[in-house]
Amino acid sequence: MSTETTANESFSDSPVLDPAATTLSQESISQEIADIHAAYRQSVVEGKKAETQPRIDFAPYRSSLLRHPTKNLRHVDPETIELHSPAFGQRDVHALESDLTIQHNGEPIGERIVVAGRVLDGDGRPVAGQLVEIWQANAAGRYIHKRDQHPAPIDPNFTGVGRAITGPNGEYSFTTIKPAPYPWKNHHNAWRPAHIHFSLFGTDFTQRMITQMYFPGDPLFSLDPIYQAITDKEARDRLVASYDHSLTTHEWATGYNWDIVLTGANRTWMEDEEGDH
Ligand SMILES: [Fe+2]
Numbered sequence: 001m002s003t004e005t006t007a008n009e010s011f012s013d014s015p016v017l018d019p020a021a022t023t024l025s026q027e028s029i030s031q032e033i034a035d036i037h038a039a040y041r042q043s044v045v046e047g048k049k050a051e052t053q054p055r056i057d058f059a060p061y062r063s064s065l066l067r068h069p070t071k072n073l074r075h076v077d078p079e080t081i082e083l084h085s086p087a088f089g090q091r092d093v094h095a096l097e098s099d100l101t102i103q104h105n106g107e108p109i110g111e112r113i114v115v116a117g118r119v120l121d122g123d124g125r126p127v128a129g130q131l132v133e134i135w136q137a138n139a140a141g142r143y144i145h146k147r148d149q150h151p152a153p154i155d156p157n158f159t160g161v162g163r164a165i166t167g168p169n170g171e172y173s174f175t176t177i178k179p180a181p182y183p184w185k186n187h188h189n190a191w192r193p194a195h196i197h198f199s200l201f202g203t204d205f206t207q208r209m210i211t212q213m214y215f216p217g218d219p220l221f222s223l224d225p226i227y228q229a230i231t232d233k234e235a236r237d238r239l240v241a242s243y244d245h246s247l248t249t250h251e252w253a254t255g256y257n258w259d260i261v262l263t264g265a266n267r268t269w270m271e272d273e274e275g276d277h
Contacts (some may be wrong), residue, residue: 024187026223032060033228040231052235060225062186093131098164100134100176108158110139110177112253115196115213115241118170122263126170132260133163133199134174141182141194150183175253181220193220193227200260213258214240 036058044050056068101108115134119127137143137160140152144159160179164172179194195212214227221227221236230236238261247255 022185022188026187026189029060029187029190029225030223033225036060037228037231050232050235051230052232054229055231058225058229060186061229062225064225064229093163093165095164098162098172098174100136100158100160100162100174103159104157106157108138108155108177110155110158112175113178114173114175114247114249114253114255115258116171116173116244116247116255117241117258117260119166119172119200119260119262120170122261126166126168127262128166128168128170130166130170131163131199131201132166132172133161133201134176134196135161136176136196137179137182137194139177139180141180143182148182152180152182178215178254181218186225190225191220191223193218193224198260200262209262211260212239215256216240216243 036055040051056064058064096102101112119130119132121127137148138153138155138158140155142148142150142152142154144154155177158177162174162176164174166172176196179196181191181194183189183191193214195214198211198213200209201207212226214221218240227236227239230239241256241258244255244257247257249255
């Protein structure tokens with residue numbers, strides 16, 4: 001199974017950053033992004049193929065240089081165990097694991113949301129039985145991760161991780177809290193748009209894909225070098241969920257729809273497995 005979606009993500013709170021990065025202004029980063037995008041658009045005008053995946057070397061995202069192999073890839077056959085694992089059945093992942101709001105004794109603080117959609121292959125066929133994992137910051141923009149030390153409160157009732165297995169029609173649904181933007185150390189005054197990290201497994205460990213889902217209308221999109229590492233606007237747009245009133249429930253939660261397409265021209269962008277911002 002070929003699993004290709006636009007990947008977008010990294011959670012390594014420990015990027016090896018150039019100390020000088022903290023003095024770089026948002027304006028200079030934004031200018032770098034604009035220059036790269038302008039060159040990309042020109043290359044498309046000149047007949048080059050559209051890029052639907054992120055650039056692995058995207059200079060405005062300073063630590064991207066450290067997040068990919070530097071030597072040529074070598075094809076290696078997967079080990080036997082990798083062809084059989086992970087194997088998940090209905091009993092391995094409990095239905096309640098897709099509700100991130102009920103993992104503790106109390107209610108987490110924040111805006112309760114439902115994020116639901118389908119996992120599809122490039123021909124629009126549902127991908128059933130797929131393990132979908134998510135992780136995210138809380139309503140204050142804080143991860144529970146100990147390396148996340150920015151001055152926003154941890155919510156004792158919110159861990160920020162969940163998982164689900166797609167149903168017969170490729171469907172998944174998570175109940176969670178809307179995450180907030182948070183700062184990171186790419187440059188001075190750098191903030192990530194609100195996002196939820198997604199990981200999808202195929203039929204073996206070698207097919208893992210990681211990406212991020214964003215929320216519509218986020219004012220930080222244009223400033224964010226991770227989101228903008230996807231030079232193609234349509235590919236970027238595919239990472240943004242839609243508000244869906246049919247998923248919104250009376251006096252309970254607002255709903256967002258996000259489909260994940262694994263292969264083909266409309267695939268979602270997926271990232272490498274290194275980090276997470
Ligand atoms: Fe993140």
